[in-house]
Amino acid sequence: MQIELNEEQEFFRAATRRFLEAETPLSVVRDLYESRDGFDRTWWRKASELGWTSLLVPEQLGGGTLSGKPTCDAAIVAEEIGRLVAPGPFLPVNVVAASVAREGSDEQGSSVLPGLLSGEIVATWAICEPQRQWDVRDIRTSATPQGTDIVVDGAKAYVEALGSADLVLVSARTGDGLTQLLVPTGTPGVRTTPGRSIDITRRFGSITFDGARLPASAVVGEIGGAADQIAWQLDLAVALQCAELVGIADRTLEFTMQYGLERSAFGRPIVSYQALKHRIADMAVQLEGAKAVSDALAAAIDDGAASTSALASVAKAYVGTHALDIVDDCVQITGGIGVTWEHDIHLYNRRAAVDRAVFGTPEDHKNTLLTQVVATNKGPA
Amino acid sequence: MSPDAPEPIAVFRARAARWMERHLPRWDDELMPTRALQNLLYDHGFAGIAFPTQYGGAGLTLEHQQAFVEETAVQDRQLPMENRVSIGMLGPTILDRGSEDTKERFLPSLLRGDSVWMQLLSEPQGGSDMAGSMTRLSRDGATFVLNGSKMWSSGALEADYGLCLCRSNWDVPKHRGLSMIAVPLKDTPGMSIQPTRSASGLVSDYCEEFFDDVVLPAGNLIGGENEGWAVAQTLLMHERNTVGNIGYGRLIGQRERGPKRMFGGEPAVSSAVAAHERGRLDAVGMMIVDAYIQSVVVPLTSARVMAGLRAGTHKGQWGSLTKLQSTVAAQASVRTALAAHGADGVIWEGDEVRVDNVGTTWLESRGGTIAGGTNEMQRNIISERLLGLPKEPAPDRDLPFSEVLRNTRRR
Numbered sequence: 092m093q094i095e096l097n098e099e100q101e102f103f104r105a106a107t108r109r110f111l112e113a114e115t116p117l118s119v120v121r122d123l124y125e126s127r128d129g130f131d132r133t134w135w136r137k138a139s140e141l142g143w144t145s146l147l148v149p150e151q152l153g154g155g156t157l158s159g160k161p162t163c164d165a166a167i168v169a170e171e172i173g174r175l176v177a178p179g180p181f182l183p184v185n186v187v188a189a190s191v192a193r194e195g196s197d198e199q200g201s202s203v204l205p206g207l208l209s210g211e212i213v214a215t216w217a218i219c220e221p222q223r224q225w226d227v228r229d230i231r232t233s234a235t236p237q238g239t240d241i242v243v244d245g246a247k248a249y250v251e252a253l254g255s256a257d258l259v260l261v262s263a264r265t266g267d268g269l270t271q272l273l274v275p276t277g278t279p280g281v282r283t284t285p286g287r288s289i290d291i292t293r294r295f296g297s298i299t300f301d302g303a304r305l306p307a308s309a310v311v312g313e314i315g316g317a318a319d320q321i322a323w324q325l326d327l328a329v330a331l332q333c334a335e336l337v338g339i340a341d342r343t344l345e346f347t348m349q350y351g352l353e354r355s356a357f358g359r360p361i362v363s364y365q366a367l368k369h370r371i372a373d374m375a376v377q378l379e380g381a382k383a384v385s386d387a388l389a390a391a392i393d394d395g396a397a398s399t400s401a402l403a404s405v406a407k408a409y410v411g412t413h414a415l416d417i418v419d420d421c422v423q424i425t426g427g428i429g430v431t432w433e434h435d436i437h438l439y440n441r442r443a444a445v446d447r448a449v450f451g452t453p454e455d456h457k458n459t460l461l462t463q464v465v466a467t468n469k470g471p472a
Numbered sequence: 473m474s475p476d477a478p479e480p481i482a483v484f485r486a487r488a489a490r491w492m493e494r495h496l497p498r499w500d501d502e503l504m505p506t507r508a509l510q511n512l513l514y515d516h517g518f519a520g521i522a523f524p525t526q527y528g529g530a531g532l533t534l535e536h537q538q539a540f541v542e543e544t545a546v547q548d549r550q551l552p553m554e555n556r557v558s559i560g561m562l563g564p565t566i567l568d569r570g571s572e573d574t575k576e577r578f579l580p581s582l583l584r585g586d587s588v589w590m591q592l593l594s595e596p597q598g599g600s601d602m603a604g605s606m607t608r609l610s611r612d613g614a615t616f617v618l619n620g621s622k623m624w625s626s627g628a629l630e631a632d633y634g635l636c637l638c639r640s641n642w643d644v645p646k647h648r649g650l651s652m653i654a655v656p657l658k659d660t661p662g663m664s665i666q667p668t669r670s671a672s673g674l675v676s677d678y679c680e681e682f683f684d685d686v687v688l689p690a691g692n693l694i695g696g697e698n699e700g701w702a703v704a705q706t707l708l709m710h711e712r713n714t715v716g717n718i719g720y721g722r723l724i725g726q727r728e729r730g731p732k733r734m735f736g737g738e739p740a741v742s743s744a745v746a747a748h749e750r751g752r753l754d755a756v757g758m759m760i761v762d763a764y765i766q767s768v769v770v771p772l773t774s775a776r777v778m779a780g781l782r783a784g785t786h787k788g789q790w791g792s793l794t795k796l797q798s799t800v801a802a803q804a805s806v807r808t809a810l811a812a813h814g815a816d817g818v819i820w821e822g823d824e825v826r827v828d829n830v831g832t833t834w835l836e837s838r839g840g841t842i843a844g845g846t847n848e849m850q851r852n853i854i855s856e857r858l859l860g861l862p863k864e865p866a867p868d869r870d871l872p873f874s875e876v877l878r879n880t881r882r883r
Contacts, residue, residue: 094785348859362862375854379793383773
């Protein structure tokens with residue numbers, strides 16, 4: 092929820108909001124509950140035409156930023172998606188597009204990016220492994236050079252939009268180093284298993300690699316040299332996710348306060364009682380803090396600031412905790428109707444709970460901070 | 473420099489950086505007395521940076537002030553922190569609400585640090601209901617006479633002037649019968665000051681003041697007679713800004729921000745070391761990380777609020793939000809240190825009373841969420857004035873104050 096947006100960014104925010112309100116209002120989101128993919132491919136191409144997929148890709152590769160600060164631009168979309176718990180593989184597609192743009196070969200740039208940017212191709216990122224954490228040290232899936240090929244063995248889980256994906260960016264281990272490959276989902280030896288989440292539209296899936304053989308041209312960047320890039324992708328994913336959580340909390344608090352003004356008990360609006368006003372004031376503090384740290388993270392990524400990963404952990408720990416707390420508290424204020432299917436607040440609770448878990452829980456990030464930052468006396472500058 | 477084209481921030485920052493390299497001592501150097509430090513800033517045009525030049529200021533903007541403060545943090549230079557109340561709260565209140573005459577008379581010496589100001593607001597019988605002030609101001613020809621007492625006033629023993637909220641009309645509703653008047657505190661006949669000992673055992677700088685027929689010139693009124701409530705509101709806003717480190721009150725640089733400087737708390741890192749050495753990092757670790765997270769988020773939030781106030785996306789009393797956030801965080805941080813140090817934080821060897829321990833810091837930290845308007849009052853302000861929720865019912869609001877008093881006595 093950045094403060095000083097330029098004119099193009101303001102226009103883009105307004106266009107994004109109008110698009111979402113017209114194309115995927117909450118009634119449509121609810122209808123998508125029954126669908127396999129949770130979003131419509133034709134709709135995704137329209138969203139891509141708006142620029143949703145091109146912000147993190149430089150102009151010479153077909154993309155372009157609005158402000159010279161690509162992550163800040165993308166955060167605008169993520170916030171708006173959060174405000175309407177909108178569908179679509181915005182986060183994974185942008186992470187893969189940014190990764191290919193930064194580290195990919197010319198050939199990958201010309202074969203993959205146009206389709207990703209137009210919405211024809213859907214790609215996702217597979218990093219976390221079953222029952223492990225979103226931590227580079229937990230990557231065990233192996234990428235082993237054999238002749239001119241790379242052989243991949245292992246398993247990945249919690250992969251967003253896997254059922255819709257044509258391509259998967261796989262983060263794997265090669266000896267002491269890390270390697271990333273673009274793997275088409277139809278590759279022999281690759282088996283995908285679809286999965287769902289408590290979110291209405293967001294689908295996930297698991298993937299196994301059993302001697303899957305990829306050409307060397309599938310490698311993004313250098314074999315064994317992807318550690319920094321993977322860390323950067325994690326920071327980016329957390330930044331977009333925090334922006335979405337800010338949108339979720341902001342919108343939920345907004346409609347809950349409105350409801351509390353309209354709902355009376357004992358002859359007064361319920362939010363005229365200090366029991367609720369003081370809780371809401373505390374939520375306002377948490378929300379303002381969430382906006383501040385979320386924006387600071389997006390800006391730090393765009394600036395290439397040192398210790399961005401520590402700031403990402405602070406952001407996820409703070410925003411992940413408080414966004415869900417705010418939505419939960421709003422359920423309490425809403426009362427009985429707030430725990431019915433009919434009321435929209437559960438749509439927000441669902442998304443906030445899934446976001447809290449994916450890319451590391453706040454507790455995982457606190458562990459990281461404790462072991463890597465606080466105890467060694469190094470913090471974000 | 474023409475008034476419609478103020479010095480560009482970057483140019484000012486560079487100029488300030490060069491100046492402080494040569495003139496301003498580091499925090500590691502010997503501490504310079506507050507008055508000398510304030511004189512030094514003033515004489516080189518760096519006091520009252522956002523105040524108009526005719527009142528002794530530099531005629532620049534709050535962004536310039538922020539740049540200066542940030543630069544002192546980068547270079548780790550001393551600032552007259554003891555003057556935060558005078559410079560961050562009282563000066564801006566006089567600027568916003570005083571007459572030409574009072575601004576010209578009072579502001580230059582305040583900005584130079586030759587006169588130090590503080591506030592006289594709370595009274596022994598109440599603080600949150602500030603408009604219920606019982607201190608009596610009576611007109612006597614061209615002068616006023618002050619009777620009553622004030623409490624919880626920080627720094628009264630050192631200060632030269634106090635800005636005192638008092639009742640000048642008892643027959644109108646409580647908000648409409650108040651006046652704000654400047655009271656000289658040194659050698660004033662009829663006036664006495666007593667320090668209050670805080671629960672931490674330190675002789676705190678909170679004071680109680682007694683006024684017994686103190687005679688004051690009418691020219692000492694700040695704002696009009698019976699218009700004191702508006703002045704008090706302005707003062708409270710500047711107080712919250714100062715505690716929350718925004719606006720004119722942005723006087724603490726980023727580097728020495730956080731719990732340690734604000735309420736003497738222990739930062740997260742030293743708590744981590746203490747807990748690790750004593751084998752309790754597993755149990756206290758998450759508290760420490762939470763304190764650490766707050767130490768990152770709190771300054772980012774003040775910076776965001778500052779930017780929002782500048783850009784116009786934030787309007788009104790956002791100091792209440794940053795005050796609430798920073799005081800809760802500061803207290804939690806000290807509480808964490810208490811957990812990390814365990815017995816070593818509260819027990820020591822030797823016969824003498826000591827206050828350089830985590831336990832005393834913790835006792836002292838309790839005041840943060842009460843002083844400057846309790847956090848419950850801040851939550852009222854946030855919910856009512858920032859978020860537009862309904863105001864608390866106030867049955868005394870439209871009654872003449874003398875009737876409110878009778879009602880109270882009857883019950």
